[in-house]
Amino acid sequence: MSTRPRLRRSVAEHLLDGATDAGPPPLAELLAAAAAPAHPGELAGRQAVTQAYRAHRDAVPLPRRRSMLKTALAKALTVKAAAIAAVAVGGGVALAATTGVLPNPLGTTGKPSASHSPKPSHSPGAKGSPSPNLEGLCKAYAAKPDGERGKALESPAFQALVTAAGGLDKVTDYCVTLLPSSKPSAPGAKPSTPGKPSTKPSGAPTVKPTDHPGAPSGTPSHR
Amino acid sequence: MARVTSASLIRRAQDGDELAFDELYCAVHPGLLRYLRVLVGSDAEDVASEAWLCMVRDLHTFSGDDQAFRGWAASIARHRAIDHLRHRDRRPAVPVPADDFMELPASEDAEALALTAVATDAAVRLIATLPPDQAEAVMLRAVLGLDAKTAGKVLGKRPGAVRTAAHRGLQRLAEQLTSAPTSENRARVTFLTAPTVKEAR
Known part of the structure; x- marks a missing residue:
């Protein structure tokens, strides 16, 4: 060793904590290079691992997933409660608008919440997302009338979705997971039968949509 | 490299949110892979895959924040690496x-x-x-x-x-x-x- 520049402990700690402006520049740069963002080649196993995740998830239904379903459901209902409240306040009779909103929450809440951004931000230059069209397929699936959904899944267009979900009967759950801020109305659970909506507005104005997203007063009629 | 993966992201991945898991993977995997390269050299990819399979399997048992998750991932990877070296009966590739x-x-x-x-x-x-x-x-x-x-x-x-x-x-x-x-x-x-x-x- 020709030179022995002492590295102060505090500087070393700083570097180890990820600082790039401490210590001798070559060392800082070495560490920056070692901790650089993902290089595309490093994510080569991404699809395989995600596939394993999916397979495991679908093979072993976790109790927690149910809580997530409930959360998604609650969110969707909150949106409705807000819509109803708005309608009730704004025009009273504009129930048509409400039913226009309700049957297709997917279409109207097109913007996923920030926390659910489908594009992982940590993968510059990475290969395409493993499931590029699934979200779109889910939306398309949810947009179909109840009666046509089962048939739709048999068409090749939805094949990728069925495969990703792990089976015909799992598509609804899968889509709820994928589009957590909205909810495809599952066959059987009719959230928005336009038959007797008159029960809703009466209770609705008291709902403060932002207060208790977990317990909208409209819940019983939907589950 | 992104150093922070929020606790809510981990939670969502545990709840079955595939996109959250993908994000978690992209945030943690590169560092894990590089760590494994130090431990097992050119076999790092294989060992990393094994480690991720373990993590997928046991993800529901994990609880903790981002630090804890990275530590958990590193522990699993390290165990896999040690097993690997024992099995291969050799030191890391020079x-x-x-x-x-x-x-x-x-x-x-x-x-x-x-x-x-x-x-x-x-x-x-x-x-x-x-x-x-x-x-x-x-x-x-x-x-x-x-x-x-x-x-x-x-x-x-x-x-x-x-x-x-x-x-x-x-x-x-x-x-x-x-x-x-x-x-x-x-x-x-x-x-x-x-x-x-x-x-x-």
């Missing part, structure tokens, strides 16, 4: 000679160069030449973003021992880097050539 990196064009933009895959590769290889305890401590802290306490858990050591090992590692790296012959404009990418200096000693 880093390839640094000749590969001598050919690198001198770049105008040293910072951009430092962020290329080849620079990352060279940096990890150089760290891998440290004594194992120092190399691991440096990788866990500076690359995987673990604090001394979490890294200590991974390595089965006290935080103080991890700090000391990491500091010694950095000291050694700094010496290697500054003792490499440099001209003004190449000073910032010297780590690319540093292993040669070490070999020449």
Whole structure:
């Protein structure tokens, strides 16, 4: 060793904590290079691992997933409660608008919440997302009338979705997971039968949509 | 590398949110893979895959924040690596000679160069030449973003021992880097050539 520049402990700690402006520049740069963002080649196993995740998830239904379903459901209902409240306040009779909103929450809440951004931000230059069209397929699936959904899944267009979900009967759950801020109305659970909506507005104005997203007063009629 | 993966992201991945899991993977995997390269050399990809399968299987048992998750991932990866080495009955592959990196064009933009895959590769290889305890401590802290306490858990050591090992590692790296012959404009990418200096000693 020709030179022995002492590295102060505090500087070393700083570097180890990820600082790039401490210590001798070559060392800082070495560490920056070692901790650089993902290089595309490093994510080569991404699809395989995600596939394993999916397979495991679908093979072993976790109790927690149910809580997530409930959360998604609650969110969707909150949106409705807000819509109803708005309608009730704004025009009273504009129930048509409400039913226009309700049957297709997917279409109207097109913007996923920030926390659910489908594009992982940590993968510059990475290969395409493993499931590029699934979200779109889910939306398309949810947009179909109840009666046509089962048939739709048999068409090749939805094949990728069925495969990703792990089976015909799992598509609804899968889509709820994928589009957590909205909810495809599952066959059987009719959230928005336009038959007797008159029960809703009466209770609705008291709902403060932002207060208790977990317990909208409209819940019983939907589950 | 993104060092922060929120607790809610982990939670969503546990709840079956595939996109959340993907995001988690993209945030944690590169550091994990680089750490494994220090441990098992060119077998890192295979061992990383095994580790991720374990993580997928046991994800529901995990509880904790981002630090804890990275520590958990590192522990699993380390166990897989040790198993792997035992099974293969050999030491980690000796880093390839640094000749590969001598050919690198001198770049105008040293910072951009430092962020290329080849620079990352060279940096990890150089760290891998440290004594194992120092190399691991440096990788866990500076690359995987673990604090001394979490890294200590991974390595089965006290935080103080991890700090000391990491500091010694950095000291050694700094010496290697500054003792490499440099001209003004190449000073910032010297780590690319540093292993040669070490070999020449």
